[in-house]
Amino acid sequence: MPVHLNTAGAGLMSAEVVETMTAHLAEEAAEGAYETERRHEATLEKGVYEALAQVLDAPVDDLALFDSATRAWSSAVDALRFTGADRVWITPYEYAGSLILWTELRRRTGLRIEVVPLTPSGDLDLEWMRRNIREDVVAVSVPHVPSGCGIVNPVEEIGRILAPWPCLYLVDACQSVGQLDVSVREIGCDLLTGAGRKFLCGPRGTGFAAIGPRLRAVAAPVFHDLHVADMTSADNYEVHTESARRFEYAERSAAAVRGLEAALQHHLAGSDGPGTGPSPRDAVRCIVDELPSTRLIDPGTRHASIVTFVCELMPASRIRDELAARGVSVWVAQGNHTPLYLPGQGVAHGVRVSPHHYTSPQDIEVFARALREVIR
Numbered sequence: 001m002p003v004h005l006n007t008a009g010a011g012l013m014s015a016e017v018v019e020t021m022t023a024h025l026a027e028e029a030a031e032g033a034y035e036t037e038r039r040h041e042a043t044l045e046k047g048v049y050e051a052l053a054q055v056l057d058a059p060v061d062d063l064a065l066f067d068s069a070t071r072a073w074s075s076a077v078d079a080l081r082f083t084g085a086d087r088v089w090i091t092p093y094e095y096a097g098s099l100i101l102w103t104e105l106r107r108r109t110g111l112r113i114e115v116v117p118l119t120p121s122g123d124l125d126l127e128w129m130r131r132n133i134r135e136d137v138v139a140v141s142v143p144h145v146p147s148g149c150g151i152v153n154p155v156e157e158i159g160r161i162l163a164p165w166p167c168l169y170l171v172d173a174c175q176s177v178g179q180l181d182v183s184v185r186e187i188g189c190d191l192l193t194g195a196g197r198k199f200l201c202g203p204r205g206t207g208f209a210a211i212g213p214r215l216r217a218v219a220a221p222v223f224h225d226l227h228v229a230d231m232t233s234a235d236n237y238e239v240h241t242e243s244a245r246r247f248e249y250a251e252r253s254a255a256a257v258r259g260l261e262a263a264l265q266h267h268l269a270g271s272d273g274p275g276t277g278p279s280p281r282d283a284v285r286c287i288v289d290e291l292p293s294t295r296l297i298d299p300g301t302r303h304a305s306i307v308t309f310v311c312e313l314m315p316a317s318r319i320r321d322e323l324a325a326r327g328v329s330v331w332v333a334q335g336n337h338t339p340l341y342l343p344g345q346g347v348a349h350g351v352r353v354s355p356h357h358y359t360s361p362q363d364i365e366v367f368a369r370a371l372r373e374v375i376r
Helices: 015-031 033-039 043-054 069-077 096-109 127-134 155-162 215-218 254-268 279-287 314-326 359-372
Strands: 061-065 087-090 112-114 137-143 167-171 191-195 207-211 228-232 236-239 296-299 305-313 331-336 350-351
Touching: 015 033, 015 254, 033 043, 033 254, 043 061, 043 254, 069 096, 069 167, 069 191, 069 207, 069 296, 087 096, 096 112, 096 137, 096 228, 096 331, 127 155, 127 331, 155 167, 167 215, 279 305, 279 359, 305 314, 314 331, 314 359
Parallel strands: 087 112, 087 137, 137 167, 167 191
Antiparallel strands: 061 207, 191 207, 228 236, 296 305, 305 350, 331 350
């Protein structure tokens, strides 16, 4: 069996997820999509939201589903109204997709974007945040775990710093949900977004957001779809929910949503709990670190299950391809996807290794042998 060490790209779906989705598609082919959707309405309209609420420790009314984490993020953030007097804080670990939106909002509104500095260890400078927070900081954007390196940012502590202030707190949890305990209540954020396909091991084409009441109160989405709105006259419409679902679009893949619900239930059942002994992440890190021609990109004091490294002897893409030829799947982390941090570390492309609960000690041994063959 191939060794899959690319969970940060997309995790391996369980048999339950695959069976749920294929059975749903078979029903659609035999009986029609609308009829099948109606049969599974309890899951599609209620069950998936309840399961997500348990995983995120968030109120059901705060939850909305999307076709990706990027869509979830942009749907909420682009609905906010900024001015040239506003300051927004981001971090050096901001994902490029989010940074593109912040750049566009700055062009439209004139808002000021400020980057929270790092300590010498690579951790976010929380003392700087305490000293510099003011009323004109209207939003703070923090990735819980960036996709290009494995640092875990202290989102709960940041939430406590920001709690006395009126700014909105936005957390990108795309790489943390499914591998770390994530509690919207403990974090104290107004927006938390994630993807089904990564460490939750759900299907592609699924994303979600917890959109809190403070953000919903000031957001102005440019569109409301027919599952939450009705035309009341020839020139007026009415939105009939205040929940986060008013950010959704009505059309979606019912098979994918049911697959997401199955992945959430699998996660809640503890089927993907941690094993005993050293973590796969620590084992991968040690293997990479012992090779003299490699350099770990490993900032910070707390780390998740993403290990990124560069090699002086060969490009990242060749290492990925050589490992794939030996049955080991890793990926290439592009520096311009974490553009405020990785290029400054001399990283245009790095090798990203992301094990998960299904990574066995035998898988780690196969990876170690293959990597030593590739990097001699």
